[in-house]
Amino acid sequence: MKITGTTEILDDPQAxxxxxxxxxxxxLRGCAAPxxxxxxxxxxxxxxxxxxxxxxxxxxxxxxxxxxxxRFVPHDNADSNYRMARESLLAGxxxxxxxLLAMPTDGxxxxxxxxxxxxxxxxxxxxxxxxxxxxxxxMLLGLGxxxxxASLIPGQPVLQERxxxxxxxxxxxxxxxxxxxxxxLESSKLTLFLVAGAxxxxxxxxxxxxxxxxxxxxxxPSGDVIWLLDRAAAGG
Numbered sequence: 001m002k003i004t005g006t007t008e009i010l011d012d013p014q015a016x017x018x019x020x021x022x023x024x025x026x027x028l029r030g031c032a033a034p035x036x037x038x039x040x041x042x043x044x045x046x047x048x049x050x051x052x053x054x055x056x057x058x059x060x061x062x063x064x065x066x067x068x069x070x071r072f073v074p075h076d077n078a079d080s081n082y083r084m085a086r087e088s089l090l091a092g093x094x095x096x097x098x099x100l101l102a103m104p105t106d107g108x109x110x111x112x113x114x115x116x117x118x119x120x121x122x123x124x125x126x127x128x129x130x131x132x133x134x135x136x137x138x139m140l141l142g143l144g145x146x147x148x149x150a151s152l153i154p155g156q157p158v159l160q161e162r163x164x165x166x167x168x169x170x171x172x173x174x175x176x177x178x179x180x181x182x183x184x185l186e187s188s189k190l191t192l193f194l195v196a197g198a199x200x201x202x203x204x205x206x207x208x209x210x211x212x213x214x215x216x217x218x219x220x221p222s223g224d225v226i227w228l229l230d231r232a233a234a235g236g
């Protein structure tokens with residue numbers, strides 16, 4: 001299935017981050033609790049988070065913040081997505097979410113994935129996902145040159161997982177990862193892809209065409225999709 005949706009092409013990563021901040025702000029306005037926003041790591045989302053942290057026109061009280069993936073490192077580690085969110089989105093003093101739900105990293109990778117899945121189920125209020133009731137209101141995703149999104153890494157067993165909502169990814173990168181699985185990542189009212197860089201242009205084209213041999217290409221979002229691309233990622 002093609003992952004097309006709406007596409008906007010911005011001049012550069014800075015313009016992309018600014019547009020992403022505006023889209024997120026527009027979705028947040030008038031939200032009702034709980035509004036579940038799943039954050040992505042990476043430099044492009046960080047630029048958007050920095051811009052959002054300086055805005056005082058948004059009410060974050062309704063928002064529960066989750067994470068699509070995490071490196072299995074302490075939360076104060078420089079590589080932690082949780083730390084990145086605290087140093088960007090939450091650093092300006094204007095963003096006060098209803099909840100900030102980090103992926104735990106203080107046990108084994110499997111026990112931490114189990115714990116985060118239980119958090120998701122408790123916040124969702126059920127142990128099975130209902131296609132008519134998305135888990136998230138807004139899902140932020142990136143895309144790697146190898147076609148990975150979140151930590152759905154090529155060649156890893158997590159790509160076959162269709163029951164669990166969170167899982168460890170012990171191989172495929174220098175460090176162990178934790179990630180949401182396809183069922184959880186797909187269950188969102190709106191999915192916002194943020195992609196910058198010429199090295200990702202081929203992956204963008206293949207994923208958007210529905211190339212399921214790439215991890216992101218096998219994703220089947222249940223809601224609307226918006227692609228924000230800089231000109232390099234869009235292939236010029």
